[in-house]
Amino acid sequence: MSFSDKKRVVIKVGSALIAPNNTGCSPHNLLAIAQFIVKCRQLGKQVVLVSSGSVAAGKKWFDAPEMSKTLKKAMAATGQTSMMKLWDRLFDFPTAQLLLTNDDLSHRERYISIKDTLEACLEHGVMPVVNENDTVTSDDRKVGDNDNLSAMVATSIGADTLILCTDVAGLYDKNPHSHDDAKLIKTVDKITSSTYLMATGAVSSTGTGGMRTKIEAAEKATSHGIDTYILDAFNGKNFELLLDNSNPGTHFVAFNKPVSSAIHWRTHTSKARGEVIVDEADMELGDIQDTLTSSSLLAINGEFSVGDTIMVKNDSGKKLAKAKTNYSSCLLNYLADKDIRDKLDDNSSLLTDSIISDEHIAVLGTQ
The missing domain is CATH 3.40.1160.10 (Acetylglutamate kinase-like)
Known part of the structure; x- marks a missing residue:
């Protein structure tokens, strides 16, 4: 044109x-x-x-x-x-x-x-x-x-x-x-x-x-x-x-x-307020929103609230996604402790629900 x-x-x-x-x-x-x-x-x-x-x-x-x-x-x-x-x-x-x-x-x-x-x-x-x-x-x-x-x-x-x-x-x-x-x-x-x-x-x-x-x-x-x-x-x-x-x-x-x-x-304008570091080995190929639960958590960087945009990275620093978080950094820091997760009921929503919302997920794994 x-x-x-x-x-x-x-x-x-x-x-x-x-x-x-x-x-x-x-x-x-x-x-x-x-x-x-x-x-x-x-x-x-x-x-x-x-x-x-x-x-x-x-x-x-x-x-x-x-x-x-x-x-x-x-x-x-x-x-x-x-x-x-x-x-x-x-x-x-x-x-x-x-x-x-x-x-x-x-x-x-x-x-x-x-x-x-x-x-x-x-x-x-x-x-x-x-x-x-x-x-x-x-x-x-x-x-x-x-x-x-x-x-x-x-x-x-x-x-x-x-x-x-x-x-x-x-x-x-x-x-x-x-x-x-x-x-x-x-x-x-x-x-x-x-x-x-x-x-x-x-x-x-x-x-x-x-x-x-x-x-x-x-x-x-x-x-x-x-x-x-x-x-x-x-x-x-x-x-x-x-x-x-x-x-x-x-x-x-x-x-x-x-x-x-x-x-x-989400990719280019929304600013990530913090980072979630996850174990990529725990994540299945496909829809990241369905596989990203607290069981994959390794560390949390920064402070953010429910609804903020966060960056999801693996433990080698590779950017996997930018997404809207369903949890605050305070709660995710709590869930990042494996001992804490082991004490929760297996059916607890804190273990089974996705960390991120399915609203406008920017998948960055190939970048």
């Missing part, structure tokens, strides 16, 4: 484009992006913008030698208004602001609420502008970068295209900044460990992401049937190429048979 056939586009714009050199918001690098968004809407495409830049935009108002976590939150709160004003000046249609945390996306009901809000905005011609809520979230509650956030947003609304804007032409086989013979990878049909090895790990001076986070985002998006592009947004001609159905950077090809929305959410 060419870009002209796409109906719903998510475009992620980073801090370096919005607030270059941490000197506040500037429209200089955004005009081509704004024109592209306007053209997409004229062609009948719905667009969601995921915009970084609040911290970089607000930094100029704070004179401090070191940037503490609290100060960074204050910068985000200050810069967010400037960033939204900038985007509003570039468009003649209404925009809506959505500030999200990983907790919002990991909680199933809140995730559905976010999806419904985005859908309602798009249905009424309003363009959502999404950013991570850096003003309130703690480190353990963050998505961490807007590349992955954009992929989560794209999958939530069933987008068919994700565009990740950056300052390089796309994914290279090696770091183009330090290797003159680096070659641009135009098409990636399948993301593997070798794909990640091509990422340099370099991070922008103003942003939080690098090439690795863009590959992570592409992996999330393509598995949900979303074609993903990494392109150099400092070169406005790249957007013209995309509109002409040409590949302006690196194209990550969408799966022909996407993962279901519920399983995708």
Whole structure:
């Protein structure tokens, strides 16, 4: 499917484009992006913008030698208004602001609420502008970068295209900044460990992401049937190429048979609150939900409550599944003691019932 056939586009714009050199918001690098968004809407495409830049935009108002976590939150709160004003000046249609945390996306009901809000905005011609809520979230509650956030947003609304804007032409086989013979990878049909090895790990001076986070985002998006592009947004001609159905950077090809929305959410969006280590030898091949009882328990890591998402691993560290737990970590720690289990009646539900729910189990044993 060419870009002209796409109906719903998510475009992620980073801090370096919005607030270059941490000197506040500037429209200089955004005009081509704004024109592209306007053209997409004229062609009948719905667009969601995921915009970084609040911290970089607000930094100029704070004179401090070191940037503490609290100060960074204050910068985000200050810069967010400037960033939204900038985007509003570039468009003649209404925009809506959505500030999200990983907790919002990991909680199933809140995730559905976010999806419904985005859908309602798009249905009424309003363009959502999404950013991570850096003003309130703690480190353990963050998505961490807007590349992955954009992929989560794209999958939530069933987008068919994700565009990740950056300052390089796309994914290279090696770091183009330090290797003159680096070659641009135009098409990636399948993301593997070798794909990640091509990422340099370099991070922008103003942003939080690098090439690795863009590959992570592409992996999330393509598995949900979303074609993903990494392109150099400092070169406005790249957007013209995309509109002409040409590949302006690196194209990550969408799966022909996407993962279901519920399983995708459990795999890529829901955050594991803890780990359950099990004896894989005790588990039969087939439905993991039917075979994972307390008799397989070896250890419990972390604290979690009934209904939280947990990671199930074997004793060698291999990830077997992500699933909704039927028991708290406190009770599972109790049941992990074989002496305790031996004292229970053989017909006790604590021995016979599955540790995990059958709701949206993400089986990971092959990864």
